Amino acid sequence: MTRSTLRAGVATLAIGALALTGCAGGGEASGGDAATYPQDDITLIVQAAAGGGSDLSARALATELEPILGVSIVVENRPGASGSTAMQYVADQDPDGQTIGFVPVEVAMLKHLNFDVDPAAYDFLGQIMLGPGVLSVPVDSPYQTLEQFVTAAKSRPMAVGNSGAGSIWEAAALGLASETGAQLTSVPFDGEAPAVAAVAGGQIDAAVGGGASASAAYAEQQIRPLAVFHNERHPLMPDVPTAAEAGFPLEFGGWGGIYAPKGLPADVRTTLESAIQQAANSPGFTETIEKSGSLPVYKSGEEFTAFVNSEYERFGTLLGQG
């Protein structure tokens, strides 16, 4: 018994040591020699804990990136403070291509919520996915369409749940209210699932959430989605109209892409951008993203940068009012 305990102890220490060294590996700068980049392992920072939607997308992309770049991609989760911990960490790294990160929609919002996160501190290398927002009501709700809901919300305030204060889904409800003049009271929950559960239980009038959580509850007929905030219908719920079809051309989504600290050498940037384009369009990646309830939407580095800036301005107006 004593021997096996010792063995277990050694194994624990070894795992601990591996974890520590694995984390420390990303700090080394290779100088970014253009002809040979990449030579060392690349660290991919994720702003959320392992197991969530962001982590899933990042890991799926990393799997595809590895054979293209010919080096290992070490995915490192640095959750905390609405993702700002990871974003500040990425901004502080050397722009040599050894540290990149998964960038979520929050990068365009956090500055307006008084976090120290500025999109100007990053090079955006490409969008890889999009999770469009969905507005749902309880199955016994009297409202069958988005139009009916908005009309009713003009005469009485509606409680609309979302995944948390300062989340993209709260911004979506704010956007719908300011666009239509509906009276929507934001009720932030601790994550998407409890908000969906509150709609299913009829405690709130509606909720805005991502397609993944809504489609599962929809499949079980626990909730009734009224509209998708995207320019086309969601493949997991094809009979739910878009907001534009209902007369309100609004788009809100939890998008994600890849970024790096500002100032990458031009050739490193080109290498990364083309690798990301190839990986994001590979069948392995797109299938994983579709299964998770999101859409594999790709934008090039240039398009993505312009998109982030336009989102940043849009949320500035929207959250400034809120």
Add this chain to the structure above:
Amino acid sequence: MNALADGIAALLDPTVAVCFVVGLLVGTLVGFFPGITGSMAVALASGFTLTLEPVQGLAVLLTIYVGANYGDRIPSILVNTPGTPAAIATTFDGYPMARQGKAGLALVSSSIVTTGGILLSMVLFVVAARPVAQLALEFGPAEMFALVVFGLAIMVSVSGKSVVKGLIAGVAGLVLATVGRDPITGDARFVFGVNDLNSGLPFIAVIIGLFGIAELFDQLLTHRPHTVKPISSLGRWWPTRGEYRQMARPFGVSSVIGMIVGAVPAAGGDIAGLIGWDRAKRMSKEPDRFGKGSLEGLTAADTASSATLGGSLTTTMALGIPGDAVMAVMIGSMIIWGVQPGPSLFTREPELMVSIAGIMVMAALVSLAISLVRTRGIVRLLDLPNHYLWGGILVCCIVGTYTTTNNIYTVWVMLVSGVVGVVMKRCGFPPGPVVLGLLLGPLAESNLRRALLIDGPAGLVTQPIAAGLLVLALVALAGPLVARARAARTERRGAMTAPVHRRWVAVDHPSWRQAHASTVLAVGGDLLAAWFAGEREGSPDTRIWCARRPQGRRAGRHRWSSPPAMRRTGTRCSPPGRTAPCGCSSSAAR
């Protein structure tokens, strides 16, 4: 029926079997080491299970949860050290039984009733979880708020000796819980420009700090050599038929208590074990034997603390509110796996519920088998020197908390919590209420404010479940206070009729394992106390010890001379049948 087949089929996957074995090994080892709690093990393991499928991950974590529950009885019984708080009540009768040469019987009986308690409570999970789940969908923010208040009311009962100190600790936890972003408006509160504080204090780091690290620091700061030899002879293993009959009544009483306490949020095996032991004593025909090696007492303690598992699991899965500290970690992991425990889980994923019940039952049965087979060999592990034990624990804690965020800040929070925990421990403040406040405070606040956003203040009163729970919470809060007040009154009344003065003659001495035959007599106006003490009756180190208390103004009041100062005055006891001279009275008079 489909869910039943799917749920069981999910368990037949070989990877699940591997996870199951890993969990079982970790759980058995972990519970066995004094001080390493099941929640610490589950928290550490959860860092390594994040990438698994829910069923695989649950197979690891639930099995650790169950396995630790068996392992932690062993040091309780053999060396009077509870492996986890849930085994505190086990020491009351388990250790005396071991000293009476019935260690084998104690270990085996403990394993049997632990298994019985878990299996019985899983029946509740399977049978009654459905109505609980039906009811659970009715739980909106108003009801959740009322339920959390109900949980907070338990602060008084977990306060230990001093209600005031318990409540101060609880309020401190509630205050700490307000650090971070406001749950409704998103404004920063008490962040002081530290970005990491935006997400609040990391809960697991604080728990590990307040319990594990604080205990470790406390041990490092205590320079008392505390060498306890494990008991080498186990004696008879299996209970006789008469003993089984004896165990039946405390088993029945305690399993009900365990399930109820387990279902109550934030009350776990430690409280259940104590209450179960206490109730069984009141209902026993031989209450005097409790605490002196009663098989009934051991049965009551272990049944109650193990029956909390099913109750706690029911609450956790059906309500999304942690039934105990292990379940708090479990909820975090499940959310990461994309399984949100809560009102709709039973309807959303019935097959997962079947898998959970299957894992629990299998873990309980296999743990029983393992504990029967391994009991003999496992005893020797305790010979590991303390410094290796504590060093290993410190490394595990640091690695574990670091991996939750990959951020050294979390480790600092843990270490600082450890220092705070030692100070609290030394000042008599219980850490339980702090953790309760930190865990339930944000739930109470955010649900109250959601409820107010939706319906305004009226919703809390007009909704029957919410209103009912709030009334129950008031009763739960008032109950222990009234009981304490009544106990204090009875004590005062007793003091009027028969005054009893308790004074310590001598503080504990390292070599005194047993003491008896104390006597006090007046010698020339002074008081002289004498007693036998040593390793045990008849052991070579047993001596007569003396202490003298001068009367009058010659010395400070209540001052007894310290026995070690008169070390030479003791006389070695001789074998039975021969008398030995005792020179202590003469030397004490000098």
